[in-house]
Amino acid sequence: MSLINCKNVSFSYEGRTVISNLNFEVEKGQFVCIIGENGAGKSTLIKGILQLKNPSSGSIFLGDGLKEKQIGYLSQQTIVQRDFPASVFEVVLSGRLNNQGFLPFYKKSDKDYAKKQLEFLEIGDLKNRCYRELSGGQQQRVLLARALCAGRKLLVLDEPVTGLDPVMSAEMYRLIEKLNKKEDRTIIMVSHDIKEAVVYATHILHLGKGQLFYGLKDDYIKSEVGKFFLGGRMNDT
Numbered sequence: 369m370s371l372i373n374c375k376n377v378s379f380s381y382e383g384r385t386v387i388s389n390l391n392f393e394v395e396k397g398q399f400v401c402i403i404g405e406n407g408a409g410k411s412t413l414i415k416g417i418l419q420l421k422n423p424s425s426g427s428i429f430l431g432d433g434l435k436e437k438q439i440g441y442l443s444q445q446t447i448v449q450r451d452f453p454a455s456v457f458e459v460v461l462s463g464r465l466n467n468q469g470f471l472p473f474y475k476k477s478d479k480d481y482a483k484k485q486l487e488f489l490e491i492g493d494l495k496n497r498c499y500r501e502l503s504g505g506q507q508q509r510v511l512l513a514r515a516l517c518a519g520r521k522l523l524v525l526d527e528p529v530t531g532l533d534p535v536m537s538a539e540m541y542r543l544i545e546k547l548n549k550k551e552d553r554t555i556i557m558v559s560h561d562i563k564e565a566v567v568y569a570t571h572i573l574h575l576g577k578g579q580l581f582y583g584l585k586d587d588y589i590k591s592e593v594g595k596f597f598l599g600g601r602m603n604d605t
């Protein structure tokens with residue numbers, strides 16, 4: 369059964385439709401990359417998946433027992449977040465708050481889980497450092513660990529490499545791919561970079577004036593829309 373089932377979905381703001389007729393399903397274990405130019409509706413769709421915005425028509429179903437609280441979300445970082453005066457471990461652990469109900473303290477299992485995520489993302493040594501003193505790339509990894517703590521079933525990443533240099537970006541992509549391949553995490557990632565998307569994703573959702581393509585990465589590369597947007601570059605590499 370699919371984790372996300374998007375059926376005939378359209379979104380609008382104040383009566384103006386910004387994206388219409390989306391139809392796709394995300395199964396467990398997939399790495400879906402949502403691509404499209406500025407204003408195509410990528411962030412709006414993410415809001416819909418997180419159940420923060422209702423479609424103007426159609427429905428987004430969460431399946432396989434997935435609850436909104438089990439979706440880990442990494443948004444684009446704001447300037448205020450960059451200056452957050454807490455330790456790395458506190459930031460990562462705060463991802464568990466969603467799952468706590470009314471009890472405002474962490475259990476041992478929460479702390480163990482947070483430590484495990486730091487180790488998996490190869491930043492265990494940063495645990496006691498102050499978050500605001502880290503580099504942009506380190507901060508982004510910490511926020512990824514926080515998102516992993518927030519949701520085990522589905523990870524939603526909105527432009528996770530924005531502001532990072534090419535080396536840091538490649539490092540982030542490597543870790544995200546490791547989460548998908550080694551931990552079997554289901555991932556939905558928004559990206560501007562089509563070339564990177566086709567390297568790491570299993571599936572591509574391309575938004576333009578509507579849904580231009582949804583399916584396997586390899587089929588995307590062979591498709592008319594894929595060929596057009598990749599400009600034949602995949603065949604050159």
Ligand SMILES: Nc1ncnc2c1ncn2[C@@H]1O[C@H](COP(=O)(O)OP(=O)(O)OP(=O)(O)O)[C@@H](O)[C@H]1O
Nearest residue numbers: 381382386404405406407408409410411412413560
């Ligand atoms: N809160 C809002 N109120 C009104 N219009 C909005 C709002 N948020 C987004 N829009 C409009 O909806 C359309 C889709 O925006 P959205 O941010 O989802 O696109 P995007 O593909 O994520 O763009 P980008 O790549 O620039 O982040 C745009 O025309 C945008 O101006």
